[in-house]
Amino acid sequence: MKKNIFWVILFFCCHPVWGQDCECHPDQDLQHMLRWARTLSPLPFDTTGPLTTWSGISLNEEGCVQAIELPSLAMKGSIPYNTVGQLSCLQSLNLSDNKLSGIVPVDLVDLTQLEYLNLSYNSLVGPLPPDMALLSHLTAVRLQSNKFSDRLPQFGDNPNLIELFLSDNYFYGEIPASYELLSGLEALGLQNNDLSGPLPEYLAQLPCLYVFVISGNGFSGYADINLAFDQLLCNKSRSLVVNISENEFTHIPFVSLTTFAEDKFQVQNNRLTFDDILPNIHLFEGIFIGSYSVERYAPQKPFSGDTTLIFSTRDNPLIQLNIDSTVTGSEYTWYKDDVAITTTGHNYLDLKSVFNLPKDMPGVYRCEVINRDVPELTLYSGNYTVQIDLPDQFNIEFPSAFTPNGDGYNDTFIIPAIQEGNYLVNEFDVYDREGKLVLHINNYLNGWDGKDQSQSDLPIGTYYYRFHSEGNTFKGTITLLR
Incomplete structure (x- = not known):
């Protein structure tokens, strides 16, 4: 599993108090907790006493389990069915940074009072329960750094969900359309999975989203990262965090927002070109006047794939780059079989201008592009294998x-x-x-x-x-x- 972990610290406070009462059965909660405790090692609490004495366990006024806070205990074990998932009054579950394994039981979705779910930094596997949307009171979901697979979980129409961190797992596929309903979402972390496809247009329109980290996936196409964060609507003043690095994006717009946290706008290792970077170069400015944080936009992957071009001697043998030729200040250096052959100001190479004879044209060509206004970024084309269909001299x-x-x-x-x-x-x-x-x-x-x-x-x-x-x-x- 990829381990390049981006960690956003958000203080989780002011949990809403829900009007709906849970069915509280303290004796049953005790039995469910004892059953779960038998799977844990080392045991994080003394099970010989009442639940009120168990370390990390908080009870409500009726004596039912309301919160489990057992992070960073090197605790091994699992979360079996018919244990934690039966604690009907549970509002907060924090088992982060342990050594738990196995799957998340399907009865976890029966915890309809659950507001805070943190199972991050464990070794949990498999798909998540299919009905996560039933947990409509969730305000924070932290499941990063496990071994979860399958498609991203659905959370339904939940305007209460503020944090959703699913990074460093094996989730695949596209971002669900249902995430458009998460109107209160402030932080979305999906980095280091196997996600792909285009970004849904609605993401940039979520009014409170200010942390958007999707690096280390296979997203492609156009990345609309003009977040519509509305400080007045969300009643918050935040610095934006956007990281779309290490994907397959080919274009980004001019980003009008400038309230980014220091060094928190990152687009490197995509397939962007100078027409994407130049309009946004101000977002990469360093702490010194005239300096840039180059590592946040460079390097970029080749802006075109490898291809084979076959010409006859009647053709005009032209290699055309899929790159904006209207960008000023760009310089193109062409290579044949890794030997530099010419430098031009054009995004194409006319082989007849370089070679007199068609028989000298076959080879593997590539191009390197620099721009005087974008420091320390060199763009690379893919390889163009040129073949010339020469007539057979014996015929x-x-x-x-x-x-x-x-x-x-x-x-x-x-x-x-x-x-x-x-x-x-x-x-x-x-x-x-x-x-x-x-x-x-x-x-x-x-x-x-x-x-x-x-x-x-x-x-x-x-x-x-x-x-x-x-x-x-x-x-x-x-x-x-x-």
Whole structure:
């Protein structure tokens, strides 16, 4: 399990007092607690006395268990069915930072008075009970740093829920649509899971959300992190905490809010480019004027994936980057097979501007991009494997004769490969029988009509040709007839 733990300390106070009474049966609570105690080691309380003497156990006025506060005791064991889940008056359950294992029992959702649930930093496994939405009085849920799996739990329409920390587990899938109903949510920690998909649009509109940490997942696409935190509505003044680092996001908006806690706006290790970072560069300012906390936006993952490009010799071989070309101050350095070949101010590479011959173009290309206004950030493209569909030199055919007599048939020396768009960069020479050069053409395009260099008709007879293109030379004889 990933252990890069982000811990947000929020003082949990002012629990609401619910008007609904619980069914209090002190004797039954004692039996449930004794049954649970038999699974624990070391035992955190003396079970020989009444519940009023048990360490970490608080009772209500009727003598039923109202709170269990047993954190950081190195306590081993589990939470079996028909034990803690039967304490009908329980409002606070804190078993954090122990060594508990096993699953969370399904009868935990019967604790309808539960307001505070903290099982963090244990080794609990499996999916959570499917009906967590029944716990409608919950104000804080801290389940981080366990081994929970399955999709994220649903909490229904619960405006009372303030804290939801589910980080450092094995939850997967997308953020549930039902979280839109958590209108009082102030802190959401989902970091270091296997979550994916786009961010729901409603998240940024939750009016009291000011801690939003989802780093270390596989979220992708557009990340709307313009939180709509309303200090007046929530009656609180808070510094924002936003961490979307180590995901697959490709774009973020201009963030209008600036009330971030120091160093608590982090976007590094995504697939963002300068058009995302530049408008928000002020959010990364360091403690000294003109300095930046580079580690909060750099590095970034390659902004494009690996791909293979296949060109024919008739194509315009162009590698186009999926990156905003309107951003000023960017410089592009291109590499072929890890050797720098050119630096330009463009987000594309025209291979014909670098190589004269198509046979020199195949290879693995990549690009590094820097910008003068974003210190110490270099963007990397993926690898572009370029293949050129070169014609097979052994399949090139040359005519053995032609008849430039103006009858419209076979009047010029036609090389079929040139008609097909190949070998367009070439040299074409014609020699008479005595070896004298009578014609030289650069970039021959099938236009020779039997004339010499001075445009005089050559006599009927046999001539020798030499055709050179792309490092290949072809020689042969041609009979000129009229």
